[in-house]
Amino acid sequence: MTTIELVPKPATIKRMIDESRDVKSYVLEMNESLTMPALPGQFVEVSVQGYGEATFAVTRKSKGDREFTISVKRIGHLTKMLHRAATGDIVGVRGPYGNSFPVDDWKGKDILVIGGGIGLAPLRPVIDHILLNRKDYGSMEIIFGARTPDDILYKEDLKMWESDKSILLHKTIDVPFEGWNGRVGVVPAVIRDLGVKPDRRVSIVCGPPIMIKFTAAALRELRWPDDRIFTTLEMKMQCGIGQCGRCNIGEKFICKDGPVFSLDQIPEHAL
Amino acid sequence: MNKWHKIKKTDLQKYVSRLAEKWEVWIPRLVDGKWEFGIYDGARDLDLPESIIDVSLKNLFFPKRRAIATFDENSKWSLQPVSPERRPRIILGLHPCDAAGIEYMDKVFLQSEYKDVMYKNERERTILVGMLCNKMGDDCHCTDRGLTPDSTSSMDVAFVNEGEWYFFRSLTDKGKRIMESKYLKETDEGPTKNEWPAGKYSIASPEEFMEMYDDSIWHELSDICLTCGICTYACPTCVCFLVADEKFKGKGERVTVWDSCQLQSYSRMAGGQNTRKTPASRVRNRTLDKFAYSHLRYGRISCTGCGRCIMVCPLKRSFPQLGARLSERIREKEKERTKVPAESKEE
Numbered sequence: 001m002t003t004i005e006l007v008p009k010p011a012t013i014k015r016m017i018d019e020s021r022d023v024k025s026y027v028l029e030m031n032e033s034l035t036m037p038a039l040p041g042q043f044v045e046v047s048v049q050g051y052g053e054a055t056f057a058v059t060r061k062s063k064g065d066r067e068f069t070i071s072v073k074r075i076g077h078l079t080k081m082l083h084r085a086a087t088g089d090i091v092g093v094r095g096p097y098g099n100s101f102p103v104d105d106w107k108g109k110d111i112l113v114i115g116g117g118i119g120l121a122p123l124r125p126v127i128d129h130i131l132l133n134r135k136d137y138g139s140m141e142i143i144f145g146a147r148t149p150d151d152i153l154y155k156e157d158l159k160m161w162e163s164d165k166s167i168l169l170h171k172t173i174d175v176p177f178e179g180w181n182g183r184v185g186v187v188p189a190v191i192r193d194l195g196v197k198p199d200r201r202v203s204i205v206c207g208p209p210i211m212i213k214f215t216a217a218a219l220r221e222l223r224w225p226d227d228r229i230f231t232t233l234e235m236k237m238q239c240g241i242g243q244c245g246r247c248n249i250g251e252k253f254i255c256k257d258g259p260v261f262s263l264d265q266i267p268e269h270a271l
Numbered sequence: 272m273n274k275w276h277k278i279k280k281t282d283l284q285k286y287v288s289r290l291a292e293k294w295e296v297w298i299p300r301l302v303d304g305k306w307e308f309g310i311y312d313g314a315r316d317l318d319l320p321e322s323i324i325d326v327s328l329k330n331l332f333f334p335k336r337r338a339i340a341t342f343d344e345n346s347k348w349s350l351q352p353v354s355p356e357r358r359p360r361i362i363l364g365l366h367p368c369d370a371a372g373i374e375y376m377d378k379v380f381l382q383s384e385y386k387d388v389m390y391k392n393e394r395e396r397t398i399l400v401g402m403l404c405n406k407m408g409d410d411c412h413c414t415d416r417g418l419t420p421d422s423t424s425s426m427d428v429a430f431v432n433e434g435e436w437y438f439f440r441s442l443t444d445k446g447k448r449i450m451e452s453k454y455l456k457e458t459d460e461g462p463t464k465n466e467w468p469a470g471k472y473s474i475a476s477p478e479e480f481m482e483m484y485d486d487s488i489w490h491e492l493s494d495i496c497l498t499c500g501i502c503t504y505a506c507p508t509c510v511c512f513l514v515a516d517e518k519f520k521g522k523g524e525r526v527t528v529w530d531s532c533q534l535q536s537y538s539r540m541a542g543g544q545n546t547r548k549t550p551a552s553r554v555r556n557r558t559l560d561k562f563a564y565s566h567l568r569y570g571r572i573s574c575t576g577c578g579r580c581i582m583v584c585p586l587k588r589s590f591p592q593l594g595a596r597l598s599e600r601i602r603e604k605e606k607e608r609t610k611v612p613a614e615s616k617e618e
């Protein structure tokens with residue numbers, strides 16, 4: 001008998017990165033020559049022994065499939081314990097689960113990435129993938145919003161993307177902040193401001209539920225068709241494999257049929 | 272089709288005692304006025320209920336608390352999977368709706384890329400010996416849910432209670448293993464066929480239910496439901512669970528525990544956000560899950576018509592009634608839609 005899928009495998013924390021005041025990233029290496037072949041948009045269940053597990057997007061891969069990164073916002077029981085962990089600690093991991101962004105279908109297209117706060121985490125592998133296969137894709141535009149300058153994640157990446165001539169980057173914060181000279185305004189307002197056209201583009205959106213909802217509305221106003229707006233949905237999860245029942249929207253399980261959906265695949269009330 | 276074998280009622284206990292020498296045998300027994308399954312020990316006279324057994328079989332395949340791994344609390348990582356129980360067992364005296372419940376659990380746990388191997392092990396070590404019902408209980412409505420009191424689906428052996436005799440027939444290779452007995456005599460006779468009446472809770476189709484998501488009826492329905500969740504524990508096909516770590520005196524276990532979609536905590540996320548905060552949203556989710564989503568996922572609605580949720584409901588009005596009320600509303604709406612307007616009739 002093979003082991004029940006719900007029992008995680010060990011991985012070691014190789015490196016920790018303080019991203020913002022409440023988000024830390026963890027570079028995890030699978031123990032015992034195990035791998036984590038996650039595709040852009042897929043997620044993992046991470047355990048701290050004695051404290052249960054929680055769901056996190058794989059936000060970067062390194063060393064082939066041996067190493068991967070998750071970014072964790074401190075918000076409850078398990079995320080608090082993860083924030084207390086140290087380099088060298090062992091955590092449990094299982095996955096990768098869920099579907100992924102159909103990046104192969106997007107070849108030759110222009111890509112618009114729209115992230116709000118920690119919502120940038122599941123989108124970063126798409127950006128990584130496009131940069132790695134630059135010739136296969138058209139232009140890339142990134143709109144990233146955070147509540148305050150202190151909530152901006154992935155500062156190194158943002159710097160890199162800013163200096164990359166093939167990327168158009170817009171950073172914005174929700175409300176004015178002392179010392180911030182950049183753009184101010186919530187993401188949907190920025191989208192209207194920029195008047196981003198659908199043209200040959202697909203857009204991928206992730207952020208807090210309210211941000212996704214209003215971003216979708218803004219894009220629709222600009223005549224974006226639903227099948228070209230992709231998002232990753234969030235629902236309370238436990239098993240990640242379509243068995244514990246709770247992450248459903250209608251008959252679909254977000255963990256199994258999602259988390260990636262285009263807007264035409266989900267009912268209006270899912271937004 | 273395998274042949275019928277008959278056994279004298281007075282011999283059944285001897286036969287079961289024989290089986291118990293080799294197998295762990297589970298039979299229904301009366302505990303504090305309620306029927307539930309327990310291990311046969313020969314201490315009491317065998318007595319098999321002719322209709323619904325109060326407590327479903329769910330717990331025997333997917334226990335309400337199930338350790339999947341153990342760990343030592345003083346280490347950072349020592350999680351070890353729990354090794355499975357291997358002893359072969361027989362469950363004897365279950366009914367068609369019990370077998371249907373297991374059939375549904377099979378879809379959730381086995382018809383998946385990630386088979387639940389602990390559940391699979393419980394299935395594989397078990398021979399299901401089902402007794403067809405002689406009557407329908409007060410809350411039984413399997414005939415409204417595509418079953419009958421004499422359905423044999425998913426059983427390894429089926430038997431029928433008739434007069435002085437029980438008629439046994441094996442339905443699978445697994446079942447054949449218990450047919451070799453001096454008490455069981457092959458016969459050309461067979462039990463008589465019964466006609467079964469419809470139940471009290473017929474329902475609309477899954478597609479029609481799907482149309483009702485935005486209807487205002489959910490407030491009316493949730494007003495008559497306490498959302499206490501007891502129905503979900505009693506239900507043979509409600510298998511929602513949570514995963515948690517439990518620690519006691521240095522020893523730890525990772526467990527799956529039955530959960531209920533009727534409780535607020537079920538969908539509550541970190542930071543307090545909750546997609547199903549209101550009773551109406553939870554009643555809607557369970558009703559549609561039972562009668563529509565399950566069909567879209569697995570090709571069969573998950574209600575077996577066993578009536579246990581009604582039996583345990585403090586108000587005695589549970590999801591079969593809610594489903595029936597909703598179906599009534601669907602028919603009302605349909606009538607309104609197809610009604611010819613008064614003026615056009617005059618023309």
Ligand SMILES: Cc1cc2nc3c(=O)[nH]c(=O)nc-3n(C[C@H](O)[C@H](O)[C@H](O)COP(=O)(O)OP(=O)(O)OC[C@H]3O[C@@H](n4cnc5c(N)ncnc54)[C@H](O)[C@@H]3O)c2cc1C
Pocket residue numbers: 043052053054055056057058070071072073074075076077078079080118121122233234235236237238259539540541542
């Ligand atoms: C597909 C998906 C991807 C996610 N990716 C990330 C990410 O990259 N970074 C990040 O910081 N957060 C992410 N989240 C949210 C993250 O899972 C929750 O913040 C986390 O579960 C909170 O756990 P907790 O124990 O600290 O909170 P508690 O409130 O103590 O929660 C207890 C348990 O409930 C479950 N739970 C609670 N909130 C959520 C939630 N929002 N989603 C799913 N399960 C929940 C978890 O099993 C959790 O352990 C993601 C959620 C989903 C569904």
Ligand code: SF4
Pocket residue numbers: 502505506507508509561573574575576577578579580581589590591
């Ligand atoms: S919903 Fe009620 S009647 Fe239907 S299977 Fe569950 S407990 Fe039985």
Ligand code: FES
Pocket residue numbers: 236237238239240241242243244245246247248253254255256
């Ligand atoms: S998280 Fe368990 S079914 Fe989706």
